[in-house]
Amino acid sequence: MDLLNQFIIKPIIPIKVFGLDVSFTNSALFMLFALLASSVVFSFNRNKLNLIPNYFQIFTEMIYNFISSLVEQYLKKEAKAYVPFFMSLFIFIILGNLFGLLPNSFTFTSHLMTTFMLALYVFLLSIIVGFRKHGLRLFTLFTPKGIPTAIVPLIFLIEFALFFVKPVVMALRLCVNMIAGHIVLKVILHYSVTLGLIKFIPILGYSAILLFELAIAIFQAYIFVLLSCISLKDVLYLH
C-alpha cells in the first residue's frame, strides 16, 4: 500500500533552461485546468446580465455575494478594491481542491510549495499596502496599546515573529488538510479491494467520506480567504 504515490509530481513535457528544471508537470496541467474552467464558467455571462438570471448567472452571483460579503465584513470602506483579488484566490484554491477529488487526478494544493507561494503573495500584498497607507507607523502593529513600557520590547519581538509565522501556518493548514483527506480516502479504497466478500461495505463509507471531503475542500478555501482577509485588515486598520 503506497499512500504517498498520488502526490508525486511527474513532468509531462520536460524542459531544461540553463540547467534549471522548468518542465510542464501534472501540477501545472491541473493549474491550467482550474484557470480554464473558471474563465469558461465566468465568461458565459460577463457581458450580458439578465434581469431574470439564468443558472450560470445565479451561480456566479452566489459566489460573488459570498466573497464580497466576507470581504466587506472585515475591510469595510476599502473592500471594493480587494474583492477581485480575493475572488480569484478563492476560485483558484477551491477548483484546485475539487479537481483533486476526481479519480486519477492530481491535487496541486496538496503541495506545501504551491500553498506557500499563495500565502506569500498575500503576505507581500499586506506589507506593501501597509507601507503605502501608513509608512513607518506600520510598526505600531507590533505594540498593542495599554501594556506597561517595561515589557514593550518583549511583546514587540513576539508579535514580530508572529507576523512572519502567520503565512507559513496558513499554507501548512491548507496543504495538510488536503494530504490527510486523500490519504484517508486511499486507505478506505484499499480495504474495498482486499476485504473479499464484504468489499461493498467500505465503498459506502468511501462515498460518505468523499462527501465530507467535498465539504472540507470548500471550507478550507473559505478559511484561507478569511485568514488572508484578517491579515490585510490588521495592516489596513492598525489596532
Added chain:
Amino acid sequence: MFAAAIALLPLIGVSLGLSRLFSSLFSAISNNPVAKDSMSTLAFVGAGLLESLALLSFIIAILIVST
C-alpha cells in the same frame, strides 16, 4: 508502530477542544438566538483551526508508519 500511536496522542486534546467549543456555542446560541449567524461562523473557523492540528499529527503518524 508504537511511535505512530504516540504521535496520535494530540487527538485527545483536539477532541476535548472541539467538545468544549461546540458546547459553548450551543449554550451561547440558546442564550442569545439573534446572534446565531456571527457566532456560528466564528465557531466553524475555530473548528477548522483545531482540526488542522489533528490532521497534522495524523500526517506525522502516517509518515512514521510508511517510512
